[in-house]
Amino acid sequence: TRELALACHCINQDGREVIAGEARVIAPEEKIVRRRATLPDVRLSDGDGVRRLLDAVHDLPAVRCAVVHPCDEASLSAALEARDANLIVPMLVGPRARLEAVAKTAGLDLDDVEIEEVGHSHAAAARAVELARAGKVDALMKGSLHTDEFIGAALDRELGLRTARRFSHCYLMQTPGYPRPFIITDAAINIAPDLDAKADIVRNAIDLARIIGVHEPRVAILAAVETVNPRMPATLDAAALCKMADRGQITGAILDGPLAMDNAISIAAARIKGIVSPVAGQADILVVPDLESGNMMAKQLEFLGGAASAGIVLGARVPIILTSRADSGDTRIASCAVAVLVARHYRAHPP
Numbered sequence: 001t002r003e004l005a006l007a008c009h010c011i012n013q014d015g016r017e018v019i020a021g022e023a024r025v026i027a028p029e030e031k032i033v034r035r036r037a038t039l040p041d042v043r044l045s046d047g048d049g050v051r052r053l054l055d056a057v058h059d060l061p062a063v064r065c066a067v068v069h070p071c072d073e074a075s076l077s078a079a080l081e082a083r084d085a086n087l088i089v090p091m092l093v094g095p096r097a098r099l100e101a102v103a104k105t106a107g108l109d110l111d112d113v114e115i116e117e118v119g120h121s122h123a124a125a126a127r128a129v130e131l132a133r134a135g136k137v138d139a140l141m142k143g144s145l146h147t148d149e150f151i152g153a154a155l156d157r158e159l160g161l162r163t164a165r166r167f168s169h170c171y172l173m174q175t176p177g178y179p180r181p182f183i184i185t186d187a188a189i190n191i192a193p194d195l196d197a198k199a200d201i202v203r204n205a206i207d208l209a210r211i212i213g214v215h216e217p218r219v220a221i222l223a224a225v226e227t228v229n230p231r232m233p234a235t236l237d238a239a240a241l242c243k244m245a246d247r248g249q250i251t252g253a254i255l256d257g258p259l260a261m262d263n264a265i266s267i268a269a270a271r272i273k274g275i276v277s278p279v280a281g282q283a284d285i286l287v288v289p290d291l292e293s294g295n296m297m298a299k300q301l302e303f304l305g306g307a308a309s310a311g312i313v314l315g316a317r318v319p320i321i322l323t324s325r326a327d328s329g330d331t332r333i334a335s336c337a338v339a340v341l342v343a344r345h346y347r348a349h350p351p
Contacts, residue, residue: 070143125153187294220264220283221257310334
């Protein structure tokens, strides 16, 4: 017989074996020479990130969530879809007449949905924060009002939801080209954070990573280069944050930086540049220098890179679900699932 058994091992760009097995072939009787064919690009994904998030919260009770001024179809639909997925028990905070008009236009049913009536968006934000302070809701969700108006009420020094930490936003993302979910922070709240703000941004992201099951997350402090340059403030902040981790001022994770984006997520790129680090090429958290760079990165990954995402604000007394008007239904549902996990953690460990 001319049948042969060949051991097969497929190695990815990071030198890791991704497929192993045995191929049985029939050996040719004569030598055949053909031109080398252009092979298709093959990507292996470990599954649907949104589905895994929903699986993680499947057995958890829905959280009471104040949905702030959901006076457009996208935000109202998202609240009801999250209810139907048993993630939240929504309390709609806004003008009843507008809510009912949106529901009628969109063909949505508001029967059995609690409505906390207020006159306008600013009052809706203030009332939702008041409900959270009183313990009547476990999470807040942004509706159709502007982010500044929504977060401004939560940040009020006397009547808001401040804790010892600064507020910061985390994008939990999964792309086809990276083997695990990862966090990008801060791409929505802190415009140009100083060192103190970045320290809290890192701490909040570490908390989120641990809540979703990453027990010792790897944190990459990003800059344009991987060396400290006095003319590039992001590299100085990165070095200082790593030293803060060395001194126990930031705990619960492994930090390294400055790291450029390529060597933060690619073992091959880190190897070429001679970077030896437990973080390089396998980061769980990407800390960006400022909001502009982070927001562009997150949206590029989502709209050009096919990333699935969820957005959450940490540092408040309750998790705050912060989504964009352009976000998909999957993103809104995934954000609610993350909020369920965070709310459960906050009940046991108040922030």
